[in-house]
Amino acid sequence: MKNANETKFVAAIDTSTDMLACTVARIDGADGSIDVLASGDHLCRRHANVELIDTLDATLARAGVAREQLDAYVVGRGPGSFTGVRIGISTAKGLAYGANAPLYGTSTLDASAWTAWLAGVRGLLGVAADAMRGEVYPALYRLDDAGVCRLFDRERVVKAAVAVEEWAGRADAAELQLTGDGLVRYGDRFEEAGLTSCIDRSLWWPSGEGLLRAWRVGAENADDVAGYGDPALVLPIYTRLSDAEENERKRLGLAQSEQGQTTGVADELAGRHLQFRPMGPADAEAAADLERSCFADAAHAPWSAAQFLEELSPSAAVPRSWWVAHDDGELVGYAGGMVVEHEVEILDVAVVSARRREGIARKLLAHVSYDAQMLGCTTASLEVEAGNSPAIALYEALGFTRVGVRPGYYGHGVDAAIMKAELPLVLPVDAASPEPTAAVVRAWPLAEPERTDEETAELARRRLVLAIESSCDETAAAIIDVEGNMLANQVSTQIDFHARFGGVVPEIASRKHVEAIVGVIDAALEEAGHALGLSGGTVAPAELAAIGVTQGPGLVGALVVGVAFAKGMAYAANVPLIAVNHLEGHLFANLLAQPDLKPPFIFTLVSGGHTMLVHVRDWGDYQVLGETLDDAVGEAFDKVAKALGLGYPGGPIISRLAETGDPKAIEFPRALNRKGDYRFSLSGLKTAVVNYIEQETAAGRTIHVPDLAASFEAAVFDVQYKKAWAALRETGAREYCIGGGVAANPHLRKMMMKKLGRQGVRVTLPPQGACTDNAAMIAEVARRKFERGEFASLNIDADPNMTL
Structure with missing residues (x-):
């Protein structure tokens, strides 16, 4: 500057x-x-x-x-x-x-108010900006010859009817002049309330x-x-959290978020993979194991799996609420209670010893007490060993107080302290809730690096290509040189923010991309600078040869962030832009493991959003032999994991559980398993798994989750192998590769290597870290397009439905 x-x-x-x-x-x-x-x-x-x-x-x-x-x-x-x-x-x-x-x-x-001021408007001005969903962003200003003065502290969103009522009820309502694009949709409501003074329609939108x-x-x-x-x-002005997060706050008994969010994402709700859900019959054995480990030295006998199953019986005389906490598929805590008139009696709380003091018990009790409130309870009660100081301290922090003692309740000489609390419980932010990430403050603009002649020549020779990936829930950036050397590969994942919802929430994904993208690209440029030994330790944007970006397919709101940023950066740095197909990126990820991979070959894409079998006749010449008719493989894994209450993402959890399971224990269907049919269908298999879970649950039988996981995997992977082998025979190709998040599954990788290898087929597998979304695979595609001079115009848009 x-x-x-x-x-x-x-x-x-x-x-x-x-x-x-x-x-x-x-x-x-x-x-x-x-x-x-x-x-x-x-x-x-x-x-x-x-x-x-x-x-x-x-x-x-x-x-x-x-x-x-x-x-x-x-x-x-x-x-x-x-x-x-x-x-x-x-x-x-x-x-x-x-x-x-x-x-x-x-x-x-503010810009809308100043637009009116520039046109000569003076006096009291109300800006009603359209917020969709029957809502507006209302803002009042006082305009005089000196300028514009705000009459509010922060931006907010309200129903249009609320804004009309507020403004019409003001003592100075007769002076109020209206502007804002919300008048296009809701102007008649303001007029009906007597607010008829609108400035010229051409001024309802902000100007430069x-x-x-x-x-x-x-x-x-x-x-x-x-x-x-x-x-x-620089971040958007958010007036609320995403709908999913507002609902989660309600579920946890937290207050509605304040209007005027900093990042628009509820950091206090993000726990590292830690997820909470209602207890199911499949949890009975694990809960009993945890009970035995937690209360081995207690005076009272630990609960058995049968007792937990009895608590979950739909025929129980009074309502129950039981919740479990799990991390990466492992049950780490549980809590439960029963409703007696207008009080919930907390029956049991336990947390694995290695995970205590993380606030897990508080969150579990928050769920149980929330359910109790929905059932009309106003108080909660419990008994705890009088000498269990840590537990008593926890309950006191939640608002419980001692109201009595039951001598010898847990055995001779072991008293029970009786405690009660008003609902809702006191639920402070706990140790498991991280502080919002503090932004790194730095002087801007950055100091321009001073290059030696040798460094300048080396950068010119290397011709660096930056790649940006933002199609789903990872913000990623990578830098590759024209010879294919990967100099940087940075990924910022959002799994923690989506895990509690059992899948990716598009609105959260988009918000986090806006927040993270500059930092990720900073890190990539610095990593490349260190790899090249540059003075100043970083690559400057203008020293890039091109910028590649994922154009699609993916979540439209997420793609928009990466595409818009890449276009702006390419224009300002005056370097060419390269548009990359995300699906082709998964294909090219195999080159990171096998640089000599050459067409023709058969490629299977198995990711969270796509399942397809492709005959790669040449680079850029792809014949899609078959795609999924419904669920993708990764999507099916997530849905089955959710049905089992195992958490998100489901693939790694099911894979780990399947390690000790019998793949032949349960016979699940193999859909479209006909000769010459390369299409896939996973919805029937998913339904069969869900039906099995429901049938076993209704019968009161404990589900052996490892067997179920292994049998489900076998049903999915058998079809993948048979269709791949059939395509190899039909096309005559002797090479095979795979890509997508599910390609990281060790059982799928081992099976394809073993079975296809026996048939004389060379199998290429992408590196484990290059299976999920990353920018390294996008960089490899961008590098090749750069060599061919295949550049994109700066008027491209995100294409969420792009095909291979």
Whole structure:
């Protein structure tokens, strides 16, 4: 950034609404005055990711400013359309990062108010921005000749009817003028309430100049803040958590989240793979084992598996609530109680010794007490050995107090302390809940590296390609050189944030990508810099030869973040962009293990979202022989694991359990197992497993989970092998490879190596770490496309339904 007294060129963009706002201006360093050089504001519904870079480029051309001359970027942080906000912020992050220029964020609501001010509006102004779902983002301002003044502390979201009632009930309602794109949908409601003074419709959306004005006011109070301008710190303005997380908070008995979220993700709900679910009959043996280990020295006899099964019987005289905690498929704790009139009697609580003091018991009791409240309970009671100080301290922390003693309750001389508590229990954030990750504050822009002639020549020779992957729940970046040497491979996983929901929540995935992407790319550039021994220890964006990115398929909200960032970074750094098919990336992951792999060969893709058999006739020439008609293999694993209450992701857990199981114990169906049919169907198998679980549960029989896991795996993998071998015979190919997250399964890998190897087929398996989503596989595809000069335009969009 230039000296504060020098003139600066600034570009402002916003895609939070249907208005694509884009303005280039000159900022006078002496007085901070804004001289708009050109604007490209235009209504652009659902095409912002396609039009944004081209709009910026055209606006710069009209302003007579080269992209290299821009000293800073300003972006609207929302609130607004979730996808629109992410497109704007992700693109702006990429632009600022690629140019090594500061990025500043500002409220889109403030920008709307300043847009009205610029048009001469004065007095009391209400901005009602559309939040969809019958809601608006309401904001009140006072406008005078000096500027715009907020009359609220933070952005929030309410039902449109609530905003109408609030504003119509004000003593100064007659003075209130309205603006905001929420009037398009809900304007008649405001009018019916007597709020009829609306400013000109053309001013209902934020403008680029409005963004600049809003930013300048905020900058007056932020110029001296450490890290101000760092693109990593610019995040959307969230007014609520995702729906899934709000429901989880309710389930845990926590208060509704405060409006105005920092990251939009509930960090306090993320425990390392630790998951909670209702106890089922399949847990009886494990619970009894844990009971024996926890109460081996207790005066009372530990519960047996039969007693746990009896507690779970649907014919029990009074309602029960039993919950278990598990980690990677292992039961680590349980708690249960029964309802007697308006009180829940806590019957048993146990946590494996190695996992105590992590707050697991508190969370288990939170679930039990929540269920009790739903059944009309207002109090909770329990008995505990009077000498068990740790347990008593836990219960006291939850709000229990001693109300009596039962002498000799647990045997001669062993008294029971009777404790009671009002519901809901006191549930502080516990030791298992990590603090929100603190952002690394750094001075921005970064110091430009000083290169020796030798370093410059080496970078030119290496021609580095950066690859970005964000198709699902991993934010990843890798750097490869033109010869295929992998210089960096960074992955930031979100498993902890999704595990408690039993699968990926798209809204959470997208939010975490926005938060993590700059840090992941930072780490990749630094790793490559160290690998090359560069002075300064990092590669600068402008020193890259190209930037590749996963365009699809995947979750649209997740893909958008990576695509928008990559386009912005490529444009600002003035390097070509390469679009990569995620499925092709899984195919090319095999080259990381076998660089001499060459077509023709047969490839099986088995991932969480895809199952297909492909005849690879040449690189880029793919004949899809068959795909799944319903569930993908990884999806089936997750659903079966969920039905068993084993947690997410299901593949690794089922694989581990299957180690000690009998694959022939249960005969599950093999669908579409006909000659010449290369299609797959997993829904019937999944249904058969679920039916088996329900039948065994209804009969009160304990399910031997390892046998079930091994039999399920066998049913899936038998079909995979038979179809692969049939395709090899039909095509004459003598090589086979596999890809996708399920390709990491050791039983599948061993079976394919053994059975196909006996047939004289060379089997290539990707490295274990390259099976799940990663950027190294994307980098290998991007490198080859770079060599062929296959570059993408900067108006591409994410393609969630892309095919191979």
